[in-house]
Amino acid sequence: MSLFADLLGVFLNGLQAGAIYILVAMGLSIILGTLKFVNFAHGALYLIGAYAGLLIANEVRLSNGLLQQYGYETVGLDLGFLAALILVPVFVFVIGLLMERYLARAFYDRPDIDQILVTFGLAIIAQEAFRVLFGGQSINFARPGWARGPVMLPAIGNFPRWRLAVIAITAVLVLLVYLLVEYTDFGLIVRAGTRDPEMVELLGIKLTRPYIVMFAIGAALAGVAGVVGAPLENVNPSIGMETLVPAFLVVVIGGVGSIRGAVVGGVLVGMVYAILVGAPLASIPVIGGAISWSAWSQVGIYALAALILLLRPEGLFGSEEVS
Amino acid sequence: MARDTNSLNRRDVLKASGAAGVAGLAGLAGCTQDGNGGGNGGGNGGGDGEDYPSLGNFPIEGDTATFGFNVPTSGPYSSEGEDELRAYKLAVKHLNNGGGWVDDFGDLSGDGVLGYEIDFVEGDTATDADTARESASRMVQRDNVIMFSGGSSSATAIAQQGLAQSQKVLFMCCLTHSNDTTGKDCVRYSFREMFNAYMTGQALAPVVTGEYGDDLSFYQLYADYSWGQTQQESMKQFFEEAGWSQVDSVATPLGESDYQSYLSEAANSGAEALFLNHYGLDGANSLQQAIEAGLDQNMEIVMPLYNRPMAQAAGGAIEGIFGTIAWDSQIDNEPSNSFTQFFGDEYNGRVPSGPAQLAYAQTLQYAAAAERAGTFYPPEVIRQLEDYEYDNIGMGQETMRKCDHQAQRDIPVVRGLPESEQGQGQFFELVNVTSRDDVGYACDEGPAAECELGEYGDE
Numbered sequence: 170m171s172l173f174a175d176l177l178g179v180f181l182n183g184l185q186a187g188a189i190y191i192l193v194a195m196g197l198s199i200i201l202g203t204l205k206f207v208n209f210a211h212g213a214l215y216l217i218g219a220y221a222g223l224l225i226a227n228e229v230r231l232s233n234g235l236l237q238q239y240g241y242e243t244v245g246l247d248l249g250f251l252a253a254l255i256l257v258p259v260f261v262f263v264i265g266l267l268m269e270r271y272l273a274r275a276f277y278d279r280p281d282i283d284q285i286l287v288t289f290g291l292a293i294i295a296q297e298a299f300r301v302l303f304g305g306q307s308i309n310f311a312r313p314g315w316a317r318g319p320v321m322l323p324a325i326g327n328f329p330r331w332r333l334a335v336i337a338i339t340a341v342l343v344l345l346v347y348l349l350v351e352y353t354d355f356g357l358i359v360r361a362g363t364r365d366p367e368m369v370e371l372l373g374i375k376l377t378r379p380y381i382v383m384f385a386i387g388a389a390l391a392g393v394a395g396v397v398g399a400p401l402e403n404v405n406p407s408i409g410m411e412t413l414v415p416a417f418l419v420v421v422i423g424g425v426g427s428i429r430g431a432v433v434g435g436v437l438v439g440m441v442y443a444i445l446v447g448a449p450l451a452s453i454p455v456i457g458g459a460i461s462w463s464a465w466s467q468v469g470i471y472a473l474a475a476l477i478l479l480l481r482p483e484g485l486f487g488s489e490e491v492s
Numbered sequence: 493m494a495r496d497t498n499s500l501n502r503r504d505v506l507k508a509s510g511a512a513g514v515a516g517l518a519g520l521a522g523c524t525q526d527g528n529g530g531g532n533g534g535g536n537g538g539g540d541g542e543d544y545p546s547l548g549n550f551p552i553e554g555d556t557a558t559f560g561f562n563v564p565t566s567g568p569y570s571s572e573g574e575d576e577l578r579a580y581k582l583a584v585k586h587l588n589n590g591g592g593w594v595d596d597f598g599d600l601s602g603d604g605v606l607g608y609e610i611d612f613v614e615g616d617t618a619t620d621a622d623t624a625r626e627s628a629s630r631m632v633q634r635d636n637v638i639m640f641s642g643g644s645s646s647a648t649a650i651a652q653q654g655l656a657q658s659q660k661v662l663f664m665c666c667l668t669h670s671n672d673t674t675g676k677d678c679v680r681y682s683f684r685e686m687f688n689a690y691m692t693g694q695a696l697a698p699v700v701t702g703e704y705g706d707d708l709s710f711y712q713l714y715a716d717y718s719w720g721q722t723q724q725e726s727m728k729q730f731f732e733e734a735g736w737s738q739v740d741s742v743a744t745p746l747g748e749s750d751y752q753s754y755l756s757e758a759a760n761s762g763a764e765a766l767f768l769n770h771y772g773l774d775g776a777n778s779l780q781q782a783i784e785a786g787l788d789q790n791m792e793i794v795m796p797l798y799n800r801p802m803a804q805a806a807g808g809a810i811e812g813i814f815g816t817i818a819w820d821s822q823i824d825n826e827p828s829n830s831f832t833q834f835f836g837d838e839y840n841g842r843v844p845s846g847p848a849q850l851a852y853a854q855t856l857q858y859a860a861a862a863e864r865a866g867t868f869y870p871p872e873v874i875r876q877l878e879d880y881e882y883d884n885i886g887m888g889q890e891t892m893r894k895c896d897h898q899a900q901r902d903i904p905v906v907r908g909l910p911e912s913e914q915g916q917g918q919f920f921e922l923v924n925v926t927s928r929d930d931v932g933y934a935c936d937e938g939p940a941a942e943c944e945l946g947e948y949g950d951e
Contacts, residue, residue: 175760179753179756182753182756183753185752186750186752186753233574300566304574305565305566305570305574306570306571306574306805307571307773307776307805309776309780309804309805309806309807312784318784318786319784319785319789326759326760327759327785327786327787327789327790328785329752329781329784329785329786330784332752401749401750401781402749402750402777403773403776403777405570405773406566407566407567408749411749442753443753446757466745466753
């Protein structure tokens with residue numbers, strides 16, 4: 170296989186690995202940038218999105234958990250994937266509204282550490298609640314019928330159809346959010362509020378409503394990420410926490426509050442991962458044996474974040490005022 | 493929570509009277525022998541110090557012997573852990589009240605063990621060695637368990653058996669398949685019913701090379717910890733001996749959820765076969781993603797170690813994929829059939845998995861050995877287990893070998909069924925049950941070569 174095809178393959182793998190991080194990080198970054206709220210429960214919103222998507226799209230047979238003990242052997246609406254893709258963001262949007270109004274708002278003026286503690290606590294409660302209800306076991310989220318199996322790509326060869334769909338869905342959602350923030354009055358108010366909230370309020374614009382909507386949009390994005398990402402793996406109560414850490418790294422790399430930053434950060438993280446896994450570096454012999462670099466792919470992501478923070482503490486697209 | 497409180501019995505009376513002292517217990521037990529054998533252990537069974545000195549958590553104080561069940565209820569092997577826990581609870585129930593295999597084990601009475609009611613504590617290893625060791629340590633130090641058991645992830649089992657040896661409390665391995673469990677860290681205070689990666693290689697190579705040809709090139713992905721490392725070493729050894737050649741072998745982190753990049757590399761390697769040395773949720777994910785990526789169109793895929801929960805999670809992806817399993821409900825003999833029956837009766841028709849069979853069997857094997865020894869004194873129980881011959885757990889004639897505490901037993905080789913043929917609890921076609929005569933190794937070769945077991949504790 171040619172070097173070009175190899176590079177193309179690594180690029181596509183990096184893009185698909187980064188796509189989910191982009192979706193999660195975009196919401197996280199928006200909330201952190203506009204509201205200065207450190208939301209460690211963002212992974213829990215991903216988790217809610219994944220389970221909600223699973224239960225809307227499929228009919229699931231439970232072998233564990235409280236629901237099964239109470240006689241609910243099968244749960245789920247079996248409405249198909251598209252229904253999940255539409256309903257879940259609406260559902261998680263409402264959760265976002267409630268979360269902003271009854272939780273986040275009370276913590277805006279309190280130190281970051283308070284915000285972290287309360288949202289982290291919430292995330293653990295959500296995770297354990299799912300474990301109690303559905304059991305700890307992993308549930309298979311069947312991919313939609315139209316996106317099953319591989320597709321033959323020129324030069325690259327077989328590539329999972331669903332992963333291409335994930336890249337496409339992410340691209341569309343990123344574009345929609347970008348247009349909303351950059352080219353609408355709503356986006357203008359939010360951006361202005363981020364820079365100078367007092368001036369915006371002096372102009373007679375109440376920021377409470379745009380903020381609550383922005384929070385809910387961020388939450389809905391995490392929910393969508395759950396629906397789109399869950400068919401890539403099996404759904405279990407831990408996936409929210411597992412998604413949160415790389416998403417924060419993406420925000421750090423890209424810069425807080427920047428949609429472009431979330432996209433570039435997500436792609437970079439995905440690429441570093443794909444390159445370390447797939448590079449010819451794998452199993453380079455060193456003194457006393459061979460190091461398998463693929464197992465270091467996680468370390469590479471942290472090294473990238475550390476390097477960028479050293480060179481540019483506010484992240485690639487972050488501005489010092491915002492961060 | 494596991495204590496059976498159905499009826500007022502001798503032990504309840506003892507508790508109520510506050511006779512917790514061992515000497516008092518011994519005296520009362522002697523007075524209240526009722527001919528059912530329950531009274532034999534109060535004094536000697538628990539060990540009042542007359543026959544044996546204190547060692548580890550021996551002698552037991554009170555009239556309840558506590559077992560510790562340390563399994564992953566979170567992490568990538570949690571499905572296996574939860575099924576193990578079901579089996580452990582069932583074993584305790586049967587030990588206290590009769591039923592299940594207890595009625596067929598000549599050494600067990602169904603009235604506790606050595607006259608002691610069995611209680612248990614449980615812990616979550618989170619599929620992590622350090623967490624497992626901490627949890628086991630709590631069981632030994634705080635809960636005074638006389639035996640603990642667990643597994644799923646050899647790293648956790650190896651960590652626990654090291655603790656067992658140092659604390660002089662017996663550990664009955666459950667699901668652990670690394671060669672290192674009995675081949676490197678050989679521990680006197682630990683026994684393993686499960687076969688190992690070396691034996692999987694011996695059982696799998698003839699079947700797979702017979703099916704796909706004897707000169708294929710292969711690529712391996714493996715979970716980067718004790719089990720995966722020895723697993724891929726054994727695959728390399730036995731498939732290369734059979735004529736295959738390895739292109740590359742690449743490590744993946746435990747708990748990885750996205751294997752796409754790894755699989756792309758495997759697909760581009762030019763190899764004709766791919767071994768996925770992953771287990772539990774990791775195995776379900778990697779196999780599913782390999783099929784999604786169309787790797788099966790150009791390569792033969794092999795999943796060396798399977799079990800039922802992971803097959804269930806992988807769904808239709810297992811179709812036609814060869815592997816080995818600890819035990820399966822399709823194995824047709826009296827102990828296997830009865831286990832499937834009473835496990836299903838207890839758990840709403842659920843078909844037990846291989847890990848569940850291991851958990852149940854290892855608990856009863858310990859209890860039976862204690863009964864044979866007539867005491868919980870660990871060195872005596874160990875001597876009863878060593879070189880013990882048995883055929884009562886559904887895997888044919890077995891020996892728990894003295895030199896490395898590794899059971900010598902048959903190995904089921906299976907092939908995944910298509911999704912349309914998968915029924916409840918039925919995921920595999922049983923291709924072969926490889927006789928123990930065709931697998932295994934002498935005490936001075938293979939993984940046993942390095943073995944020097946630790947002390948009994950009464951030297």
